Amino acid sequence: MLSYTLKRFLLIVPTLFCIILLNFLIVHLVPGGPVEQMLHRMELSAQEHKGGASSAVDFGQDAVVKELKQQFGLDQPLWKRFYIMLKHYLMFDFGKSYFRSESVTTLLINRLPVSLSLGFWSMMLMYLLAIPLGIQKAVRNGTCFDLWTSLIMMLSYAIPTFLFALLLMIFFAGGSFFSYFPIQGLFSWDWSRLSFWEKIKDYIWHLVLPVSAQVLTGFAALTLLTKNAFLEELSKQYIVAAKAFGFKFRTILFKHVFRNAMIVMMAHLPLTLFHVLFSGAFLVEMIFSLEGIGLLSYEAIGNRDYPVIFGSLYLFTLTGLVLHVISDLLYTWIDPRIHFEGKN
Structure with missing residues (x-):
């Protein structure tokens, strides 16, 4: 296990080098x-x-x-x-921005809390929604409930994040219908004057629409992953034997199936985190004018601010590679029966 772990982390170096080189050449050729x-x-x-x-x-x-x-x-x-x-x-010295009076490292550090905040709450809500729904779809596989929820998830998966964000703004942020939520930013202009609990309320109020846009497009894949993991466990021989011995289905589901099926879900956690932090949040931050790394990267691309572009790409790539390795290793940490040495 130790040799496999070291090998995976060492492979990050040449992979990171090749990705940075390719991005460097492409950006300079534009x-x-x-x-x-x-x-x-x-x-x-x-x-x-x-x-x-x-x-x-x-x-x-x-x-x-x-x-x-x-x-x-x-x-x-x-x-x-x-x-x-x-x-x-x-x-980790990314130089100084061409068009801003700050170093790239300072810019990334200042913008990171916004992206982390958006990504953390989006990921939490995705799992809270996807796991119960996926279990119900597995238990009621082939029923009308499974059919209609699958149709809804197909539509959710097919519609891009930015379109969901725009629709939410139209309906709930002063568009053609209601004006319940703010249209931009993560805090109100009078944030410093608010009390502690008012600040929390204001913070949640600003997060509702961007987090909803992330969750609506991200929960479908997690739900199907949960359903397939539970269906695979329910079809195994030990489940058939447990039913034959008279164990209640609820006991079988939550005492045995849930534990084994959740191995896949927990191992998928780092990849979900990467998606909501850097992939989905990119467009959401632009639309809702959230001062995160996604918006910073978009502005840098438009300005051809090379230090910010390469600094952001380096952070994205390194984080993605590390999270992929962690996701792989989580299988063995959660279930010691899995051994990677046999793959070598």
Whole structure:
């Protein structure tokens, strides 16, 4: 088990290197880099100061471009930039944002609590909804209840997260129908003036719609996973024998089937966490203007802010790889009967 664990964690290094290299090449090949973005901003600023007239300064001059490239460190060869980036990333030094007056590490740390908050509550509600529903679908497999809930989950799985988010805003956040919930942000403008319990209420009030959008699109897969795990256990021989000995079905279900079926669900927990933190939350944070890592990454891509883009990608990739390994190892931690050494 120890050798397998070490091997899995060591494999993270070359995998992380290849993913970073691929992302580095793709991002740098995309036209309209940070120099072009800065030139465009300078030109717009100059036109505004001159009342919309054309700027007398040619911002495409070689001297200006050369100065900007030196400022952003883009005057060096591509391989050297990649080498310097890797050397700093080993120390979790992601550099400084091109268009913000903060380091990337500070930006990520400041935005991380919002993403963690959204992801934690979404994951909790997904499991609280998916596990009971999945058990009921397994017990009532083939009935009208199973059929109709499967249809609802197919629709839930097929509709993208951003569409659910927009629909919730239309219906419940001042759209064409009701105005029960705030349309953006995680706190009210007068947050600092509120009492402790009012702050908790305000925090929950702001989380209702974004968390609901996450849960509505994420619970379907977990529900089907739960159902399949329970159906597999219910079809095993020891269940047939227990029924023959006269054990009550409820006792069999919760004393034996539940424990074995939940191995799959618990092992899937890290992957669910990664999905709600970085995959689903990306669009939700954009739509509800939540100052999390998803929104930060989106703005960085639009601005071609390379340090923020690569810092976010590094964090996403490293977290995803580690959580995949943890998910794999959870099988053995939960059920010692499983051994990975035989796979080697």
